[in-house]
Amino acid sequence: MKSQRMLQSWISGGLLPALGLSMLGLLLSSAGEAQVPAAHKTENVIVVMMDGMRWEEVFHGADADLIKTLGPEALGAPKERAAYAQQQYWRETPAERRQVLMPFLWSAFATHGQIFGNRDLGSDSQVINGLNFSYPGYSETLTGFADPRVHSNDNIPNPNATVFEWLNAKPAFNGKVAAFGAWEVFNGIFNRERCGFLVNASYEPLTAIAPTPELALINALKTETVRIWPDEAFDPMPFHTAVEYLKVKKPRLLFVGLGETDDWAHAGSYAEYLNAAHLGDSYLRQLWDLVQSMPAYRGKTTLIVLPDHGRGLGPKWTGHGQNIPESKETWMAFLGPDTPALGERKQAGPVTESQIAATIAALLGENYHAAVPQSGAPITDVLAK
Ligand SMILES: [Zn+2]
Numbered sequence: 001m002k003s004q005r006m007l008q009s010w011i012s013g014g015l016l017p018a019l020g021l022s023m024l025g026l027l028l029s030s031a032g033e034a035q036v037p038a039a040h041k042t043e044n045v046i047v048v049m050m051d052g053m054r055w056e057e058v059f060h061g062a063d064a065d066l067i068k069t070l071g072p073e074a075l076g077a078p079k080e081r082a083a084y085a086q087q088q089y090w091r092e093t094p095a096e097r098r099q100v101l102m103p104f105l106w107s108a109f110a111t112h113g114q115i116f117g118n119r120d121l122g123s124d125s126q127v128i129n130g131l132n133f134s135y136p137g138y139s140e141t142l143t144g145f146a147d148p149r150v151h152s153n154d155n156i157p158n159p160n161a162t163v164f165e166w167l168n169a170k171p172a173f174n175g176k177v178a179a180f181g182a183w184e185v186f187n188g189i190f191n192r193e194r195c196g197f198l199v200n201a202s203y204e205p206l207t208a209i210a211p212t213p214e215l216a217l218i219n220a221l222k223t224e225t226v227r228i229w230p231d232e233a234f235d236p237m238p239f240h241t242a243v244e245y246l247k248v249k250k251p252r253l254l255f256v257g258l259g260e261t262d263d264w265a266h267a268g269s270y271a272e273y274l275n276a277a278h279l280g281d282s283y284l285r286q287l288w289d290l291v292q293s294m295p296a297y298r299g300k301t302t303l304i305v306l307p308d309h310g311r312g313l314g315p316k317w318t319g320h321g322q323n324i325p326e327s328k329e330t331w332m333a334f335l336g337p338d339t340p341a342l343g344e345r346k347q348a349g350p351v352t353e354s355q356i357a358a359t360i361a362a363l364l365g366e367n368y369h370a371a372v373p374q375s376g377a378p379i380t381d382v383l384a385k
Pocket of ligand 1: 052262320
């Protein structure tokens with residue numbers, strides 16, 4: 001209820017009255033020269049990536065065969081986990097199933113934003129790096145191009161600058177960029193040593209700002225909670241760290257990298273994979289409600305959500321990579337004051353993850369595609385007309 005009310009107040013803020021005739025003329029005259037709109041309401045962008053979240057579940061909800069599978073014995077209570085998933089996420093129709101799995105995506109984004117990637121409706125979204133695993137996927141998305149030198153998941157410094165680093169070098173964004181992620185390797189992907197902005201990943205306590213009571217608790221939990229994956233914290237850690245940072249520092253460009261969808265898929269637990277997707281969706285809602293409650297963000301913030309790669313089909317759903325061609329297939333969603341409310345896209349031209357970097361910049365009124373010509377062009381469908 002709360003989010004619905006905020007959504008309405010944000011919409012009623014009104015875009016059209018602000019566009020005077022002179023501005024329209026300016027837009028028309030410059031339309032051909034740059035794919036960056038002169039008039040835009042977006043002043044802040046938040047990018048949330050859900051590692052290895054398949055488009056199949058995003059658009060169809062829980063899979064009829066996979067939801068019957070039991071996860072690993074080692075995780076404990078596989079039957080109970082599967083029964084819980086069945087009860088929480090199984091419904092008769094795909095439309096109902098996706099709604100219960102990702103209710104915020106299928107209310108706010110589907111009504112007021114855009115969602116690409118439903119192949120059933122002729123909308124395609126993919127990575128172009130050919131490797132279909134994480135580091136190359138994040139790097140493609142954040143730098144705007146695939147680089148053959150980026151071919152492993154090793155935690156090594158990215159040879160290329162991300163659009164985050166590019167924007168942080170501009171006075172208007174300097175010190176107003178930050179990245180948080182569950183996976184330790186985000187330190188390499190963003191090139192923490194070089195990039196000049198805060199990167200906080202995995203279990204590392206956040207000490208760059210004075211601790212709020214919440215942050216002190218999060219930092220304690222990062223140190224004290226049992227770990228399953230040595231290089232990746234559970235998603236609540238990076239998410240709540242990012243939220244505390246956002247409240248205090250109000251970054252204009254924020255990255256939040258969630259990882260549990262991929263981890264539980266690799267572990268073979270479909271039930272926990274669905275739980276992670278559902279939690280991720282609730283994080284989108286929390287972020288959106290939070291920013292609409294803050295004057296620095298309300299009505300001028302765009303939220304972008306996407307994965308870094310897809311996954312295999314049927315029994316191969318747990319994996320992804322070069323040998324699983326369909327794992328190049330992704331999805332992407334946009335919600336903000338400049339994005340026309342076209343909802344779930346139908347018969348839309350294919351979009352690629354390599355277009356995200358320039359799209360982020362364009363939403364903020366900057367032309368990354370001109371500065372870095374090998375980057376994908378911005379997705380004009382989600383920009384102000
Ligand atoms: Zn993976």
